Amino acid sequence: MHYNNFIYLLNDSIENNHLQRALDAVKSFRAADLADVLAQLPLPNSQILLLQLPERAYVFSHLSAEQQARFAEVLPRATLAEIIGEMPSDKRVDLYKHLDEQQQNALLPALAQAEREDIRQLAAYTEGTAGAIMSSEYATLKPNMTVNDAIRMLRQEAPDTETIYLAYVLDDARKLLGVVSLKQLILAQEHQTIEQFMTQDVIFAEVDRDQDEIVKMISRYDLLALPIVAATGEMVGIVTYDDAMDVASEEATEDFLKSGAVSADSKMSLKTAPIGLLYRKRVFWLVFLVFGSLLSGIGIAHFEDIIAANIVLVFFLPLLVGSGGNAGSQSATLMVRALATGDVQFKDWFSLLGRESLVALALGATMAIAVSLLGYFRGDELISLVLALSMLGIVLMGCLIGMSLPFILNRFGMDPASASAPLVTSICDATGVLVYLFIASQILVLPV
Amino acid sequence: MHYNNFIYLLNDSIENNHLQRALDAVKSFRAADLADVLAQLPLPNSQILLLQLPERAYVFSHLSAEQQARFAEVLPRATLAEIIGEMPSDKRVDLYKHLDEQQQNALLPALAQAEREDIRQLAAYTEGTAGAIMSSEYATLKPNMTVNDAIRMLRQEAPDTETIYLAYVLDDARKLLGVVSLKQLILAQEHQTIEQFMTQDVIFAEVDRDQDEIVKMISRYDLLALPIVAATGEMVGIVTYDDAMDVASEEATEDFLKSGAVSADSKMSLKTAPIGLLYRKRVFWLVFLVFGSLLSGIGIAHFEDIIAANIVLVFFLPLLVGSGGNAGSQSATLMVRALATGDVQFKDWFSLLGRESLVALALGATMAIAVSLLGYFRGDELISLVLALSMLGIVLMGCLIGMSLPFILNRFGMDPASASAPLVTSICDATGVLVYLFIASQILVLPV
Numbered sequence: 024m025h026y027n028n029f030i031y032l033l034n035d036s037i038e039n040n041h042l043q044r045a046l047d048a049v050k051s052f053r054a055a056d057l058a059d060v061l062a063q064l065p066l067p068n069s070q071i072l073l074l075q076l077p078e079r080a081y082v083f084s085h086l087s088a089e090q091q092a093r094f095a096e097v098l099p100r101a102t103l104a105e106i107i108g109e110m111p112s113d114k115r116v117d118l119y120k121h122l123d124e125q126q127q128n129a130l131l132p133a134l135a136q137a138e139r140e141d142i143r144q145l146a147a148y149t150e151g152t153a154g155a156i157m158s159s160e161y162a163t164l165k166p167n168m169t170v171n172d173a174i175r176m177l178r179q180e181a182p183d184t185e186t187i188y189l190a191y192v193l194d195d196a197r198k199l200l201g202v203v204s205l206k207q208l209i210l211a212q213e214h215q216t217i218e219q220f221m222t223q224d225v226i227f228a229e230v231d232r233d234q235d236e237i238v239k240m241i242s243r244y245d246l247l248a249l250p251i252v253a254a255t256g257e258m259v260g261i262v263t264y265d266d267a268m269d270v271a272s273e274e275a276t277e278d279f280l281k282s283g284a285v286s287a288d289s290k291m292s293l294k295t296a297p298i299g300l301l302y303r304k305r306v307f308w309l310v311f312l313v314f315g316s317l318l319s320g321i322g323i324a325h326f327e328d329i330i331a332a333n334i335v336l337v338f339f340l341p342l343l344v345g346s347g348g349n350a351g352s353q354s355a356t357l358m359v360r361a362l363a364t365g366d367v368q369f370k371d372w373f374s375l376l377g378r379e380s381l382v383a384l385a386l387g388a389t390m391a392i393a394v395s396l397l398g399y400f401r402g403d404e405l406i407s408l409v410l411a412l413s414m415l416g417i418v419l420m421g422c423l424i425g426m427s428l429p430f431i432l433n434r435f436g437m438d439p440a441s442a443s444a445p446l447v448t449s450i451c452d453a454t455g456v457l458v459y460l461f462i463a464s465q466i467l468v469l470p471v
Numbered sequence: 472m473h474y475n476n477f478i479y480l481l482n483d484s485i486e487n488n489h490l491q492r493a494l495d496a497v498k499s500f501r502a503a504d505l506a507d508v509l510a511q512l513p514l515p516n517s518q519i520l521l522l523q524l525p526e527r528a529y530v531f532s533h534l535s536a537e538q539q540a541r542f543a544e545v546l547p548r549a550t551l552a553e554i555i556g557e558m559p560s561d562k563r564v565d566l567y568k569h570l571d572e573q574q575q576n577a578l579l580p581a582l583a584q585a586e587r588e589d590i591r592q593l594a595a596y597t598e599g600t601a602g603a604i605m606s607s608e609y610a611t612l613k614p615n616m617t618v619n620d621a622i623r624m625l626r627q628e629a630p631d632t633e634t635i636y637l638a639y640v641l642d643d644a645r646k647l648l649g650v651v652s653l654k655q656l657i658l659a660q661e662h663q664t665i666e667q668f669m670t671q672d673v674i675f676a677e678v679d680r681d682q683d684e685i686v687k688m689i690s691r692y693d694l695l696a697l698p699i700v701a702a703t704g705e706m707v708g709i710v711t712y713d714d715a716m717d718v719a720s721e722e723a724t725e726d727f728l729k730s731g732a733v734s735a736d737s738k739m740s741l742k743t744a745p746i747g748l749l750y751r752k753r754v755f756w757l758v759f760l761v762f763g764s765l766l767s768g769i770g771i772a773h774f775e776d777i778i779a780a781n782i783v784l785v786f787f788l789p790l791l792v793g794s795g796g797n798a799g800s801q802s803a804t805l806m807v808r809a810l811a812t813g814d815v816q817f818k819d820w821f822s823l824l825g826r827e828s829l830v831a832l833a834l835g836a837t838m839a840i841a842v843s844l845l846g847y848f849r850g851d852e853l854i855s856l857v858l859a860l861s862m863l864g865i866v867l868m869g870c871l872i873g874m875s876l877p878f879i880l881n882r883f884g885m886d887p888a889s890a891s892a893p894l895v896t897s898i899c900d901a902t903g904v905l906v907y908l909f910i911a912s913q914i915l916v917l918p919v
Contacts, residue, residue, distance in 0.1 A: 051672055055691045178658055187654055188636050205653055206635055209626060224499055242720065243503045245713040247695075264712050265693040271716065272690065275723035276808055282730055283804020283892055284797060293809040293826075294819065301830045305801050306837055309866075312797050313841065319789035327782055334775055337785065341767035341900055344789075349732060349760050349893040353753050356731020360724055361741040371742065378741075382749045389754055393761065418757075444731055444892030445797040452789055 030063045037068040046075055054078065058085035070097060080109030087290060088121040095122060095130075104133035111185060113158040113266060116145040145260075153237050154230040156270055157251045157260030162190040166200055166218035170211045173203070185263050189248050192221050197257040199225055199250055227252050230259055234270050239365060241267040278363055281438065282356065284308040284445040308445065315449025319344070319456045326460035333467055335402050336409075336460070339394070343413050344455035346390055347421035348448035354379060354425030355442045362429060362439050372430045376423070383422035387415040409466050413459040420458060421451040478511045485516040494523055502526065506533035518545055528557030535738060536569040543570060543578075552581035559633060561606040561714065564593040593708075601685050602678040604718055605699045605708030610638040614648055614666035618659045625653070633711050637696050640669050645705045647673055647698055675700050678707055682718050687813060689715040726811055729886065730804065732756040732893040756893065763897025767792070767904045774908035781915055783850050784857075784908070787842070791861050792903035794838055795869035796896035802827060802873030803895045807888050810877060820878045824871070831870035835863040857914050861907040868906060869899040 029048075036045040049057060049072075057076065061069045073094070076082050083091065083106050095103055095118070107115055107130070119127060119142050131139055141159055148154025162184045164173050177187045190208075192201040201221035211220050227250045228237055241249050241264055249267075251260040277287035286304045293301075323330065330336055358375075361367035367375065395411035425447050429439035477496075484493040497505060497520075505524065509517045521542070524530050531539065531554050543551055543566070555563055555578070567575060567590050579587055589607055596602025610632045612621050625635045638656075640649040649669035659668050675698045676685055689697050689712055697715075699708040725735035734752045741749075771778065778784055806823075809815035815823065843859035873895045877887035 053674070053692055174657065181654060181658060187657070205657070206629060209622060209635070209653070210629060226501070242713070242716045244501055264716070265690070268690045268712070268716055268719065271719060271723075272812070275719075275727075276812060279723075279727055279730065279808045280804060282727065283800050285801050285804055292814050293805055293823065294815055298826060298829050298833070301805075301826075302833045305798070305830070306834055308801070309794060309797055309834060309838060310841065312793065313790060313838070316790035316793040317845075319793070320786040323789070324786050327785075330785065331779070331782060334779060337775075337778065338768040338772050340788075341771070341792075341904070342761060342764035345760065345764040345767070345897060345900060346757060348896070349757055350753070352731050352891075352893050353733050353756070356728060356733055357741055360727045364720070364724060366740050367742055375741065378746060378749075381746050382753070385746070385750045386754055386757060390757060390761070393758065397765075443800075444896075445800050448796070448892075448896060449793060452793065456789070 030060065033060065033072075034064055034068055037064070037071055042071070042075060045072060049076075054082045054085045057082045058090075061086060062090050066093065066097060070094065074102065080106045084110045084114035088117050089290075091118045092121045092126075095126060100129060100133050104130065108135060108138050111158055112141055112145060112160050113156060116142050119146055148230065151234050152230065153228050153232045153234060153251045153262060154260070156234050156237070156266055157230075157262050158185050158266070159260050160184050161248070161250075161261045162187050163258075164190045164192050164203060164217050166192050166194070166216070166221070168217050169213070170208055170215050170217070171213050173217055174208055177205070177208075185261065186248055189261075191225075191250055191258060191261075192217055193258055199227060199252060199256075199258045201225060202250070204247075225250060227258075228262075229254065235274055235363075237262050238267045238271045238274070242271070274363075278359065278440045281440040282359065282443050284312070284443040308443070312445055312449045315446070315453055318453035319449075322453060322456035322460065326464060329460060329464045329467065333406075333463065335406060336463055338401065339398065339410055340456070340459065342394065342397075343410070343417055343459050344452050346394075346414065347417035347455040347458075348451040349421075350383065350386055350418045351421035351425030351447040351451040352444040354383075354422045355428055355447045356425075356444065358426045358429045359440050359442055362433075369430060369433055372427070375426065379422055379426045380419070383419045384415075386422070387418035390418055391415045405466060409459075409463045412466075413462045416458045416462065417451075417455045420454050421447075424451055424454065478508065481508065481520075482512055482516055485512070485519055490519070490523060493520060497524075502530045502533045505530045506538075509534060510538050514541065514545060518542065522550065528554045532558045532562035536565050537738070539566045540569045540574075543574060548577060548581050552578065556583060556586050559606055560589055560593060560608050561604060564590050567594055596678065599682050600678065601676050601680045601682060601699045601710060602708070604682050604685070604714055605678070605710050606633050606714070607708050608632050609696070609698075609709040610635050611641050611706075612638045612651060612665050614640050614642070614664070614669070616665050617661070618656055618663050618665070619661050621651070621665055622656055625656075633709065634696055637709075639673075639698055639706060639709075640665055641706055647675060647700060647704075647706045649673060650698070652695075673698060675706075676710075677702065683722055683811075685710050686715045686719045686722070690719070722811075726807065726888045729888040730807065730891050732760070732891040756891070760893055760897045763894070763901055766901035767897075770901060770904035770908065774912060777908060777912045777915060781854075781911065783854060784911055786849065787846065787858055788904070788907065790842065790845075791858070791865055791907050792900050794842075794862060795865035795903040795906075796899040797869075798831065798834055798866045799869035799873030799895040799899040800892040802831075802870045803876055803890045804873075804892065806874045806877045807890055810881075810887050817878060817881055820875070823874065827870055827874045828867070831867045832863075834870070835866035838866055839863045853914060857907075857911045860914075861903075861910045864906045864910070865899075865903045868902050869895075872899055872902065 033045055033048055049060060061073055073079055160183055162177055162180045177190060181187045188205045190203050191199060192203060194200055201223045202225045203217055203221045207220060226244055228240060230251050230253050237249060248261040248263045250258055253259045273289035276289035280287045286307060288304060391411040391414040394414045395407045398407035398410035428442040428447060432441055433439045481493055481496055497508060509521055521527055608631055610625055610628045625638060629635045636653045638651050639647060640651060642648055649671045650673045651665055651669045655668060674692055676688060678699050678701050685697060696709040696711045698706055701707045721737035724737040728735045734755060736752060839859040839862040842862045843855045846855035846858035876890040876895060880889055881887045
């Protein structure tokens with residue numbers, strides 16, 4: 024409420040041309056907060072405010088790519104080029120990729136030569152790789168510089184680099200020789216040269232590495248930034264820890280959504296996304312999963328006689344089939360997450376099968392005892408036997424399907440996270456129906 | 472394979488007392504890699520190697536808390552106290568909390584007074600709050616220091632602080648007056664005093680704040696570290712970006728596991744966890760969900776006559792009921808994740824209901840058309856009508872249940888992430904059975 028009132032008053036100030044009052048009101052706001060304010064104001068007023076902000080390019084880079092594209096349509100081309108020129112290189116190329124071709128072509132000539140080149144180069148890297156998330160602004164030093172020279176140089180470069188806490192030592196061919204932290208520089212003697220104390224054994228990654236491997240390296244080695252190197256050995260960029268945090272959060276969101284059978288889009292806001300988009304993100308899996316359910320239906324049709332003769336079987340159908348699906352979802356969830364965090368690799372599948380079978384047997388036995396008691400009270404000894412055997416078989420099958428599906432999907436080049444609970448449930452349901460009714464048909468006698 | 476061979480040879484060197492050879496072999500390893508090696512070796516050999524490592528306390532703090540506790544049992548008490556004394560304060564207290572009471576009491580007297588006090592203080596904070604993840608090692612400055620003095624002081628403090636890239640400016644009562652980055656220090660004039668250029672409007676958090684809010688703040692404002700302040704206004708610690716990354720990854724894992732109805736334990740390894748632990752993490756939800764399935768069974772029993780008279784209804788049962796569960800899982804997944812990332816707050820529930828209903832109607836209509844065609848081919852017009860109406864109702868109900876459950880759980884003080892796909896599916900299944908068979912009983916005539 025409070026915040027909405029604030030936005031209302033701010034809007035009012037801008038409309039009445041009390042611009043200074045509006046600027047004063049947001050003076051203490053950080054870039055991320057200012058970006059939120061801009062996103063809430065109507066576009067014309069938002070634009071007026073943005074242009075007056077002291078660090079407008081920095082604030083602009085905190086807007087979502089969609090919002091940036093919205094601004095890009097209305098800002099005067101020269102102003103847009105100016106803002107884009109001041110943006111961090113990784114944010115700049117993200118915006119560029121979100122523009123349509125016409126906008127891209129209109130924008131490029133308005134930029135300085137160096138920025139144009141930079142955008143072209145960064146935009147060329149495949150989405151999802153190190154190249155697509157790296158920044159081209161980092162501090163570099165020469166190996167034979169003294170500490171004093173190095174500090175003087177970092178002072179000069181500070182405004183144009185993502186971080187001056189790490190400086191990369193390159194030779195003339197831009198090959199990475201070492202890394203020096205500002206901490207090392209501060210602790211070193213003034214007359215020492217960089218090569219005397221730089222860290223030579225640098226952790227780096229190739230430009231075509233998967234972005235989630237980059238995140239894992241930064242997190243594992245507690246890095247402030249990871250240097251990125253081309254196939255030629257030339258250093259081409261850095262990925263900083265804050266960009267890694269953003270990527271990690273996006274990947275976690277996408278995996279989570281996939282686990283719920285929603286086609287992933289980590290940037291979609293539930294509050295503001297168009298209804299049509301929400302519909303499209305969900306309808307594919309819903310319709311696809313119909314086929315799984317149809318298999319269950321066909322299974323049931325096949326055993327229609329035994330059901331008609333023992334209608335009590337239908338009473339237990341949801342329980343048995345549901346338990347298989349639940350156990351399978353658990354297995355798939357554990358496996359997908361273990362694969363995502365690196366706890367388990369694809370080559371471990373076979374050795375994990377044994378462990379999973381033991382867990383599944385223990386779970387199945389527990390459930391079998393429970394359900395056979397229920398069966399005894401509602402049916403007779405035979406029903407009770409059918410239920411116990413079926414439950415054991417169904418839970419075992421469910422677990423093995425759940426743990427294998429992520430590996431199978433990967434084998435066919437799909438993301439293992441697509442082994443969503445609903446998908447596993449559908450497959451386990453169909454299997455469960457068959458196991459249950461087959462066992463029933465073997466044990467229970469049909470009336471002649 | 473390669474790695475296993477390496478461990479084998481390393482083990483061999485240690486057993487044959489070729490310790491120098493073993494140390495040379497791991498010379499280029501980082502702390503995180505060394506910790507992996509230690510975890511793979513048999514405990515006695517691992518202990519021998521650890522004690523010879525140059526940065527043993529730093530390596531030790533990269534072991535998991537379980538592995539640390541395993542070492543704590545066998546290391547001589549004086550050595551353990553020495554290692555613990557050198558560990559970062561946040562890692563040290565984590566280990567302390569993992570020891571049993573007897574070990575804790577044996578350890579404390581062996582530590583220096585300051586470390587003992589530090590552990591006691593940090594261990595007192597509630598798990599899951601800022602206090603429980605913060606470190607008490609950070610650089611501080613006085614407001615009237617000159618730049619030269621400040622740099623000299625940071626040089627001295629460097630070995631004992633988590634980061635020297637940020638220094639906090641405190642008054643005599645340890646109240647936070649400002650923050651200075653090493654970048655600001657490098658760019659300032661030598662004779663300036665700290666208060667002339669420090670950032671006064673510091674972003675900070677209270678010590679009892681939820682740890683996930685801390686992570687969100689660090690990520691939102693791209694902070695290297697966030698200062699933590701007691702209720703008295705006194706600064707008590709910092710949370711660094713790398714600890715925030717670890718917490719974020721643990722929270723994502725726990726949410727993911729909960730979504731699959733596995734009681735969360737982000738540190739459990741699927742490869743090495745005891746079978747009994749894996750069983751316990753899963754059996755509660757499996758048995759609990761039985762009650763949901765029983766409701767479905769009771770629903771079916773109630774409508775036994777209409778089923779017996781129209782056995783074709785059973786054929787479509789999995790399809791209809793499954794679709795409701797799937798749609799509901801999608802809604803719950805979207806909602807849980809939106810709550811976790813802060814996209815949606817609990818107060819938004821009512822306003823989201825309208826949007827969700829529209830999406831649900833669109834999805835339900837799509838599915839209704841599909842299923843009514845199937846029904847027409849396998850049954851007749853009446854069956855087709857029953858199926859279309861049921862599907863629309865079931866998908867709508869499923870979506871509304873799925874999106875409301877996280878809010879309801881929160882209302883009862885439970886984690887909204889417990890609204891797992893299996894739980895939603897179980898509830899939607901029971902609802903779906905009732906909706907389907909009720910509609911069928913109203914439209915189809917029972918034979919008299």
